Amino acid sequence: QVQLQESGPGLVKPSETLSLSCAVSGYSISSGYYWGWIRQPPGKGLEWIGSIYHSGSTYYNPSLKSRVTISVDTSKNQFSLKLSSVTAADTAVYYCARSRGLDTFDIWGQGTMVTVSS
């Protein structure tokens, strides 16, 4: 079955760039679907960060757009998130997920906690 697994540093310093990857198994990213990133600060709700279509088109949350880059590496069957100039407010569990349309996230990774602290 299709599985997603996030990976990346659990601790990032303020003003630096947060970089995460999501490895996909059981399905070829280049075959279809949207692939997205969602985050959840401790004790708070979900926030959509952005998504990428299998063709490479990207869609970002307007409030984060200036700091976010999502890309796909079809050779590794994974997609990645870069969030620049991070602050403590970016501390959260970061999830990667597959969506059939931009809005319907049907398969999620387990999530990875990222803390922004010096």
Place this chain on the structure above:
Amino acid sequence: QSALTQPASVSGSPGQSITISCTGTSSDVGSYNLVSWYQQDPGKAPKLMIYEISKRPSGVSNRFSGSKSGNSASLTISGLQAEDEADYYCCSYASSTSLVFGGGTKLTVL
């Protein structure tokens, strides 16, 4: 864009029905039939329960149903069970090719 508005908490007894509301604007919920609902247990990833207002993914109990009226959407759980206790989030497509989540609702089964 602002988060969709959900009640912070709802509760019900086993066997009862509860409804969770999700209020947006004419730029999101009101303009698109693209509202989804997610169930999240503590420490776990969210799980898709409803998509496109009222469709259920394979494997989701038919006790879960969704609807929409104007700028608001709703999730109804009938025949409440202890295992339904969780946080629930709505999500809507929004203008400018964007998505917005609700603030989340904690469901307590009494």
